[in-house]
Amino acid sequence: MARGKLIIGATIVTFVLANQGAGAQGQVPPVASFKSSVDMVRIAAVVRDAKGRFVQDLTVRDFEVMDEGRTRAISDLQRDIAGVSIAVLFDVSGSMEGHMPNAREAATHVLSWLDASRDEAAIYTFDTHLDERMPFTTGLRTLPGSLTSVVPFGATSLHDAIALTARRVGEREGRRRAVIVMTDGADNASHLKPSDVSAIASGIDVPVYIFGIVPSIDNPSADASTHSVEANAFAGPLADLAAWTGGHVFVASTPGQRSIAARQIIDELRHQYIIAFESSGKPGWHPLVVRARNKDLIVRARSGYIAGQSRPTAH
Secondary structure, rough: OOOEEEEEEHOOOEEEEEOOOOOOOOOEEEEEEEOOOOOOOEEEEEEEOOOOOEOOOOOOEEEEEOOOOEEEEEOEEEEOOOOOOEEEEEOHHHHOEEEEEEHHHHHHHHHOOOOOOEEEEEEEEOOOEEEEEEEEEEOOOOOOOOHHHOOOOOOOOOOHHEEEEEHHHHHOOOOEEEEEEOOOOOOOOOOOHHHHHHHHHHHHHOOOOEEEOOOOOOOOOOOOOOOOOOOOOOOOOOHHHHHHOEEEEEEEEHHHHHHHHHHHHHHHHHHHEEEEEEEOOOOOEEEEEEOOOOOOOOOEEOEEEEEOOOOOOOO
């Protein structure tokens, strides 16, 4: 089996800071320089009711799309059941020492919910380099044996690894795509900030789900925790990164929490609406708000798109 390696630190992306729109914490993700035109924008959106249940019977008339504050006409709405394409990204840096068994368990839960006939998955690891451990494979249900012998070591380029992996997933057409990250949340070597990463992933409509692999003492939602929510690695910028892309952060400290979170991620991918509308003729970053006309419904989708390019340009 061939393995590819990318030096994360060698990837430099040129960004232009947008001054419109806001993320989950009122910040604005920057956007990459643009190249080639995009006529139609497709947005994956998940809709839940006040009790957290998926809402599956909505029509075009039930949605509103605001592009830079202006209402855009929806050209198409789809609810077809497409296959899922995910990249599971393992943090194997030194800070993950002792956490790898739980990370592998969480990933195994994710794979167990895939449909062997139509879903595909790839496995990547990173410290300051990104390693492909398993290329995109339909019907993947078990982790490669090489993961059992991984010894966590070195610094962490979490943000850079997510950006590169999102671009890999973005090349998989015709499926519901996502990056699922197994990490303790530490980053001490990235060139990119969380807002940079969210711009890349949002621009290609790849939601990022972050699986916090931490003991209960470091889980702010657990009774045994000694950390406040504000001091936790998965609050603030990392939560913004996930939210801006239409993903989510799960902090899972027990087998039960890891199982529930894994199922929720795959369920969300299967219950997406795909909303299409014409791209603006104005090049650059366009902040988006996708919402339901029924104010009791909660819509989660990426925070914007880039007009005038199909992919952020790396130099």
